[in-house]
Amino acid sequence: MNVRATVAEIVAAPTDEAVKERVAALVARAREAQRAFEVAGQATLDTAAAAAAWAIMEPDRNRRLAERSVADTGLGNVEDKFRKNYRKTLGLLRDLHGKRTCGVISRDPGRGIVEIARAVGVVAAITPSTNPAATPVNKIINALKCGNAVIVAPSPKGHSSCALLIEFIHQQFERAGIDPALVQILPEPVSKLASAELMRAADLVVATGSQANVRMAYASGTPAFGVGAGNVASIVERSADLAEAARKIALSKTFDNATSCSSENSIVIEDAVYDAMMEQLLRCKGVLLDATQKARLQAAMWHDGKLSERCTAKSAEQIAQAAGLDELAGQEAKFLMVEESGFGPEHPFSGEKLAPVLAVYRASDFADAARIVRSIYAYMGAGHSVGLHTANTDYAIELGERLPVARVIVNQAHCLATGGNFDNGLPFSLSMGCGTWGRNNFSGNLDFHYYLNVTRVAYPIEERMPELDTLLGDYFGRVGR
Incomplete structure (x- = not known):
């Protein structure tokens, strides 16, 4: 330990009172700017949202942010972050295009109801190290579109990347005549107190990231939206196009080195196609480890039950090296696979891995596959989503009715599809609610609607009182009065 550095850090660390004063000053600036902004009209709100979007989408800035993110956090890879920054922001702009988010947004003469969109005020955006640019900008754009100010609390690892994003946004704000106080960031050092x-x-x-951050958000006394834990499983049913299923699973499992909470952590394959599906996964540069290799990988990935940083969001090659799997050198592995049959802490591969490592389960039939997924989610990941590869799409409805999931993703690359994609209708978001299954208060993709209050004006209408038998006649006929 460098004692001098430690002492210097302690001396430089702000006192608790200084931290509170600093945060109070940020919020005061944001609140003042927000009060003027929310009444500036739809065109101004749209301009601010567009400025924040272009701040990250412009190729040179996007490249710098992607490179900074990987350099700062050591998580993921530059090319995929570059793609994510652009596509997720473009998709969000598509979802927001033409939407009214201030003033009157709905009139229903028949019910005598007029709805008026109102801003919520100052948004605290808690963001993870896995996406230190894409996640905060998604929240910033949504907040601005709805007339709010936003203050970002990045992870300590991701502070530099997020600060660069805010710098780019302020540059665009200056060009557009928007008050920079509408988008701010907690200064370093970012502490739990701050x-x-x-x-x-x-x-x-709006909290995305660790469950500790989500619990802290819920305990803050402020209205909060938080996300649940990821640990996605996908089922490969016997009628699936196996080559296409393997291609999509491999793409999803390897994208940005599996930093996404929507990346598959397990796949459950029906016995009738197990061997054929494994062959297809091997063709997609997956490598199946034997029992001895699995044990070495487990020892490298978890220390005292916690994921090791040296494997988190690293490439399969880096993980193999960390695990001492020298025999895999030269195989050009894109992802590693281990066969699993158990669930829970004694079987850590059944949990979230945040790495291109895939647990593979064998199911006797579709009902058994659903049972296995339910057992996985009883340990970790309840409420998030499940993938399904099949030619019988009715199975998706069955999963949606029976499993504790907020989304069923059918025949798609899961991590690209769950947060919205151009080939499905889900809203573009990097924050997915997991419902009460995941101890969340919402089960949708966090879109702009969650950043709004709605005031309803109720006018008198002609009274329409139904007859009792209209509503209870069926009950009376079946049960009696």
């Missing part, structure tokens, strides 16, 4: 103070002082908290 994040907690921000949550307490804000009007709304």
